[in-house]
Each structure stands twice: as C-alpha cells, then as structure tokens.
Amino acid sequence: MTDARDTPGVRAETAGGVIAVDRAIDLLDAFRWGDDGLSLAELANRTGLHKTTILRLAVSLQAAGMLARSIGGEFRLGANILKLSAILRASQRLDREAQPFLEKLAAECRESASLFIRDGEARICLARAEAEQSVRDAPRRLLPLALDDTSAGLVLRGLEGNWVGEAGTPFRPIFTSGVTDPQTASLSAPVFDAEGDIVGSMTVSGPAFRLTAEIARQHAPKLAVQAEAFSASLGYRAEMPPTRSTAPRKERRASQTAKNGTR
Numbered sequence: 001m002t003d004a005r006d007t008p009g010v011r012a013e014t015a016g017g018v019i020a021v022d023r024a025i026d027l028l029d030a031f032r033w034g035d036d037g038l039s040l041a042e043l044a045n046r047t048g049l050h051k052t053t054i055l056r057l058a059v060s061l062q063a064a065g066m067l068a069r070s071i072g073g074e075f076r077l078g079a080n081i082l083k084l085s086a087i088l089r090a091s092q093r094l095d096r097e098a099q100p101f102l103e104k105l106a107a108e109c110r111e112s113a114s115l116f117i118r119d120g121e122a123r124i125c126l127a128r129a130e131a132e133q134s135v136r137d138a139p140r141r142l143l144p145l146a147l148d149d150t151s152a153g154l155v156l157r158g159l160e161g162n163w164v165g166e167a168g169t170p171f172r173p174i175f176t177s178g179v180t181d182p183q184t185a186s187l188s189a190p191v192f193d194a195e196g197d198i199v200g201s202m203t204v205s206g207p208a209f210r211l212t213a214e215i216a217r218q219h220a221p222k223l224a225v226q227a228e229a230f231s232a233s234l235g236y237r238a239e240m241p242p243t244r245s246t247a248p249r250k251e252r253r254a255s256q257t258a259k260n261g262t263r
Contacts, residue, residue: 037070105226152188185216194234
C-alpha cells in the first residue's frame with residue numbers, strides 16, 4: 001500500500017506542521033556528536049525513514065547547504081548549519097539569558113549569584129542577582145577585574161582547583177576563599193556553549209565568615225544544577241564532552257594546524 005506522504009510532489013500537513021519539514025528536521029537531528037559522516041543505511045536506521053524518502057529530502061537539503069555528500073556516498077552536515085550556529089551564538093545575549101538562573105540560584109543559596117565572562121586577560125561580571133543579605137559581596141557589573149586565582153578566574157581559564165560537590169560532572173564547582181580579598185569567598189562552575197567551550201563562570205559569592213567550605217559543599221549541587229540548566233539553554237548537551245577551554249574551537253584548530261605545519 002502506497003503512503004501518500006511518501007509520494008513525490010505530495011505535501012501532507014500534520015497538525016501545526018508539514019510532514020516533509022518534520023522529516024527533514026528528523027534527518028538533520030539524526031547526526032550526533034562525533035559523526036564524520038553517515039551512510040544512507042545508518043540514516044534510515046536512525047530516523048526510521050525509507051531510503052527513497054531520505055534521498056528525496058537530501059536533494060533539497062543539499063541545495064540549501066544544510067547537507068552535503070562525500071564522494072564515498074556518506075552524508076554530513078552542510079556549511080549552512082555552521083553559519084546558522086554562528087549567527088545563533090552571536091545573537092545570544094548571555095546577560096539576559098543568565099538572569100533567571102542567577103535569580104533562582106541567589107534565592108536558593110541566599111548569597112549573590114553572578115555570571116563572569118572572560119575578556120582577554122580580564123574577567124567581567126556580566127550579570128548578577130543580589131543576595132537578600134545586608135552584608136554581601138558586591139562586584140561591579142561590566143568592570144574589568146583581574147583574571148586571578150579566585151574560583152571564577154580558575155573556571156574561566158579552564159584550570160583545576162579545590163573541587164567541591166559530586167565528582168564526574170563537568171559542572172563540579174571550585175571553591176576559593178580569601179584569594180584577593182580575605183573577607184570574600186566564592187564558588188564557581190563553568191557554563192558551556194553548544195560547542196562545549198567555556199563561555200562563562202556561574203558564581204556564588206559572599207562574606208568568608210558565612211560562605212565557608214562546609215556551606216560551599218551544601219551549595220555545590222544547587223550551583224551545578226543551575227550551571228547545567230543554563231548551559232543546556234545555550235545548546236550544550238550532556239552527551240557532548242566539554243573541552244574545558246575558553247578558546248573558540250576554530251582558534252584551537254588553527255593553532256593546531258600551525259603546529260603540525262612546523263613539525
């Protein structure tokens with residue numbers, strides 16, 4: 001029995017969508033982290049679509065630059081996917097996106113919560129939710145600070161430190177106290193983007209007499225949950241191994257290519 005939805009030229013609509021578009025999305029969504037290319041058989045296995053349907057969809061996707069095919073016949077994502085990804089990353093407003101997560105974290109920990117980003121050899125407090133405490137840490141927003149050995153500085157540089165909380169997770173926080181100010185302590189976890197690069201440090205900070213190592217251990221799971229949720233909103237997926245690097249991947253690839261060329 002022939003399904004009209006698989007007949008060339010027939011464009012069937014679902015409730016709120018178009019089947020051909022849904023299937024094209026399924027086809028693109030079949031690609032996973034680490035895939036260099038997929039055969040027609042593997043795409044059929046992952047999507048449940050007939051091979052003839054996949055080939056029809058591939059024609060349109062290739063014409064739009066969303067899909068490409070190698071000489072060997074394997075399919076891979078096209079250049080326009082990278083273009084859209086770059087546009088998305090450039091258009092994202094980290095400060096605006098971070099605010100709900102910071103506010104929830106500040107309410108749960110009853111300490112100030114901030115998002116720090118790296119700007120060259122400085123760190124900047126991009127967004128902040130104040131603690132409901134009369135005595136609190138208060139870094140000024142958008143003012144360049146030293147990329148030091150505070151928890152935020154260590155996270156932004158992809159370095160290790162005094163880990164607290166559950167091991168084995170990329171969002172495990174680092175705790176520091178009295179590094180640049182003897183009266184201030186902080187707890188920080190990385191924020192990853194869709195490519196697994198560190199784009200920020202989500203930080204809980206407060207007076208050292210209140211934010212002790214013991215209290216930091218209690219706050220660590222709360223921070224890890226919010227850092228992971230914010231990262232997921234930026235496109236990070238748990239199955240993707242993070243790089244723990246703050247250098248964009250294209251810069252690291254260029255650097256590696258240069259090194260290989262001088263060997």
